[in-house]
Each structure stands twice: as structure tokens, then as C-alpha cells.
Amino acid sequence: EVGLLMTSELFAATNALLSSPQLRSALSDPSAQAAGKSKLVEAVFGPKLSKETVGLLGKMAQMRWSATRDLALTAEALGVRAAAAASKDIDAVQAELFAVGQIVSSDPQLELALSSTRASVEAKMVLVAKLLNNKATETTSILAGQAVHSRTFKRFAEVLEQYGMWIAEFAGESVANIRASKELSEDQLSRLSSALTKVFGRELQLNVEIDQEIIGGLHITVNGEVLDATVLTKLQNARLQLG
Structure with missing residues (x-):
């Protein structure tokens, strides 16, 4: 193509x-x-x-x-x-990039192997191929392969996150990356999406990561920027209950 x-x-x-x-x-x-x-x-x-x-x-x-x-x-x-x-399915590519990023970031040894400057590109490409296991779209495979070469960030998972944001920008979307200490229910996700939409004036794509180090509440970044106190106050005013 x-x-x-x-x-x-x-x-x-x-x-x-x-x-x-x-x-x-x-x-x-x-x-x-x-x-x-x-x-x-x-x-x-x-x-x-x-x-x-x-x-x-x-x-x-x-x-x-x-x-x-x-x-x-x-x-x-x-x-x-x-x-x-x-791409014929941008949503699938975004979902795959996010999923691969989560797998890598949750495995310190794998993250190190893919991010270390000491490891050869060839060895990293072998790891990426095993990780994707011929199940990802061609577009995702190409992007994940390039992430091995990229120097946009030091960590492989961060490169994939940046690629996801660039794709979202191309599609006219915004991405909210959410770290939570536990799984969020469909109702909680729906209310969170509605609250963020009110704050930013547009619908956001939600990527949720479970992080045991988060002690209650949520850590939210939108297009790479951490929500500031003003935005958090607006979310509180929306009476979003996630407990």
C-alpha cells in the first residue's frame, strides 16, 4: 500500500x-x-x-x-x-499499541531488554516479533518495529504511547491515559468519560492502566499532560464518584 x-x-x-x-x-x-x-x-x-x-x-x-x-x-x-x-482500522491499531505498551511496561525485564541501548536492534526486533506473535495488524507491526529504533523517549512503552497520541491527533481525537489502583466498572468509565468531555469540550479516548502503586483515586494525563488542580476541581464539581 x-x-x-x-x-x-x-x-x-x-x-x-x-x-x-x-x-x-x-x-x-x-x-x-x-x-x-x-x-x-x-x-x-x-x-x-x-x-x-x-x-x-x-x-x-x-x-x-x-x-x-x-x-x-x-x-x-x-x-x-x-x-x-x-490504516483501515485506526481504533484497532490504537488498541494494539496500548495493549503492547501495557504488557511491556508491566514486565521490567522485557522493558529493559527493549529499551536498553546495549541490546542490538536485531535482538529487540526478535522480541517484538515474539510479543506480537503474528496477531497484530500490519500497521501495528511496522510501528512497533520502528519503536525499537526510536529515540523519542528512553522507554519502549513511552514511544508506543507517543505513537498512539500522534495517531489520535491525526484522527482528530484526544487521549486520556488513566492509571487506577483497580479495575473501573463500565458505569465508572462512562461517568469519567462524561466528566472529561465536559471539562475539555470534546470526547476523549480512554486508555486505562491498572497500577498497584496508585493509592486510591486516579492519575490522569491528557495528550501527555498531567491534569492540573483546576481540572481536578472541575472533575470534583462534576461529583464523579469512583470509590
Whole structure:
């Protein structure tokens, strides 16, 4: 598929940029001539990637970046969005990414094996393949594979969470990640969803994680931001009872 091809190519470009500080610096240099950057993009990526992807990378190289790493991060984000655009079931992909992230984050040894900079990419890819066990969608498999290479965050599960947020943004959604000390009933989830919808003025996708270290109550982040006292007060005013 065209969308997944661009995803794979953008991820390949991302990894090339991450592995070469010299390339990142050359393409991010604000003092460099645009023509020179275009030639460099063509020389490095032209023989390997499609004209569409090379053209996109060329346009990105013309932009001004506050840090050289931002160019690679943007290519990675665009790759995730291209995957979302190509997916026939975005909800399934989001659910799978969340489920895999929960499995990994709940197993310290597995998390270390997938997040350690000492482990080889090949070994990590084998672990990811075993984890997915040919049961995930093609889109999820590609995203989980890229998460092994990613330097967006130090932890593998955090990378998957970020991918989920990028996909939600593409779909026009917002994500609320909820950590609770025990399972929430359907009624509790419904009331929590209604309260958050009132606070934010839009419906949110709820991802719930059971965390035994949470002593009562909930820990809620929306699109990566922890709810502040004002939002918590509004939730209290909504008389949400989760006990």
C-alpha cells in the first residue's frame, strides 16, 4: 500500500538521520544553501526512496529547525501519521499499541531488554516479533518495529504511547491515559468519560492502566499532560464518584 510504503520510507529516513549526526547537522544548518541541501537529500535518499518521499524530505530540509534532532523526530511523526492514514482500522491499531505498551511496561525485564541501548536492534526486533506473535495488524507491526529504533523517549512503552497520541491527533481525537489502583466498572468509565468531555469540550479516548502503586483515586494525563488542580476541581464539581 502507498501509505505504508511512505511510512516505511520515512522511518528509514528517520533512522538514517538518527544514526548520522553529520547528516542531521548538514540538513538542519540554517546557513547552508537550499540547493546544496536538496542535492544532499537526493544523493543520500534518492537511490533508496520514492520520489514522493525524497521530495518531502527535501522540503523539510529547507525548514528552520531549533535542534538538529527535530528533523528526525518530525520525519518519524510524519511516518506514524502516514501509517494512520493508510490504516483501515485506526481504533484497532490504537488498541494494539496500548495493549503492547501495557504488557511491556508491566514486565521490567522485557522493558529493559527493549529499551536498553546495549541490546542490538536485531535482538529487540526478535522480541517484538515474539510479543506480537503474528496477531497484530500490519500497521501495528511496522510501528512497533520502528519503536525499537526510536529515540523519542528512553522507554519502549513511552514511544508506543507517543505513537498512539500522534495517531489520535491525526484522527482528530484526544487521549486520556488513566492509571487506577483497580479495575473501573463500565458505569465508572462512562461517568469519567462524561466528566472529561465536559471539562475539555470534546470526547476523549480512554486508555486505562491498572497500577498497584496508585493509592486510591486516579492519575490522569491528557495528550501527555498531567491534569492540573483546576481540572481536578472541575472533575470534583462534576461529583464523579469512583470509590
